[in-house]
Amino acid sequence: MIAPARATAVLCLLVSACPVSAVTCKSKSGALAERPTCKRKETRLELLQVGLVGPQGDTGEQGPPGAAAPRLYLADATGKRFPGSLTLESTLLFAAGSRTVQALVNPSGFGAKSFELLFEEEHCDGAAYIESIQKQAVSFMYFDGGASLFYAGDPIQMRHIKSRLAVAQQSACTGPNATYYDVSLGACCETFDAGSVLTGPKAVVDLGAWTPPLHAELEQ
Numbered sequence: 001m002i003a004p005a006r007a008t009a010v011l012c013l014l015v016s017a018c019p020v021s022a023v024t025c026k027s028k029s030g031a032l033a034e035r036p037t038c039k040r041k042e043t044r045l046e047l048l049q050v051g052l053v054g055p056q057g058d059t060g061e062q063g064p065p066g067a068a069a070p071r072l073y074l075a076d077a078t079g080k081r082f083p084g085s086l087t088l089e090s091t092l093l094f095a096a097g098s099r100t101v102q103a104l105v106n107p108s109g110f111g112a113k114s115f116e117l118l119f120e121e122e123h124c125d126g127a128a129y130i131e132s133i134q135k136q137a138v139s140f141m142y143f144d145g146g147a148s149l150f151y152a153g154d155p156i157q158m159r160h161i162k163s164r165l166a167v168a169q170q171s172a173c174t175g176p177n178a179t180y181y182d183v184s185l186g187a188c189c190e191t192f193d194a195g196s197v198l199t200g201p202k203a204v205v206d207l208g209a210w211t212p213p214l215h216a217e218l219e220q
Contacts, residue, residue: 071219074105076210086216096205101151107213113186115150116166118199123179124165124189129199132156149207152200161194 024045025038038044072086084094092103103110117128130152163179165187173181173188180189 073217073219074214075217076214078211080210082207096203098154103149105214109212109214113167116164117202118161118197119163120159120161122162122191124163128202129159130202132198132200149205151203153203154200156198156200158196159199161197163189163191165189
C-alpha cells in the first residue's frame with residue numbers, strides 16, 4: 001500500500017494537481033510529505049531521490065527551421081547600400097578578405113577622420129601597419145575622411161615599430177620626435193622606438209561615393 005504522502009506525490013506528477021511551490025520533505029522517521037517548505041528537522045528530497053522520475057524518453061523529431069531574422073542594412077540618402085550588415089549598436093560589419101571588419105557609423109557618416117599608421121622604419125617610411133588589439137578575426141576600422149576605411153589585415157604579428165603617422169593639428173606637430181607634417185592627410189609623423197607591437201598591414205576598403213545622411217534599412 002502506498003503511503004498517503006507518496007500517493008500524493010505520484011498524483012502530482014500525473015495530473016499536475018499540486019501547487020507549483022510544493023516540495024517533497026522527508027522526516028527523520030522516513031515519512032514523506034508534500035508542503036510549500038520543509039520543516040526545521042526535515043530534509044528536502046529531489047524527485048529523482050524518491051524514485052518518482054522515470055528514464056529519459058526517446059529523442060523527438062527535429063522541428064522545422066525557424067524563419068530567418070530580419071537583416072539591417074546601412075544605406076545613404078540615395079538608397080545605396082553599403083556592404084555587410086548593420087547592428088542595433090550602429091556598427092557596420094562586413095567581410096574583407098579573411099577578416100570581419102567593423103566600424104561605428106552615424107547619420108553624418110563614419111565620424112571624424114581618425115587613423116594611426118605605424119612603420120618599421122624611421123620617418124614613416126616603408127610599408128604602413130595598423131595596430132591590432134588582439135590576434136582575432138575581427139578588426140576595427142579607421143576613417144580617412146573620404147571614401148576609404150583602414151583596418152589591420154593579415155598577417156597579424158609582432159613587429160618592431162620605429163615611427164607613426166597619426167591625425168593631428170599642425171600646431172601640435174612639434175617636439176623632438178616630430179619629423180614632418182603631412183598637410184594632405186592632416187597627420188603628423190613622429191619617429192620613436194615603440195618596441196614590439198601586434199600589427200597587421202594596412203588594408204583599405206573603398207566604399208565609393210556616398211551621400212549623407214546615412215540610415216538603416218530593414219530587409220523585407
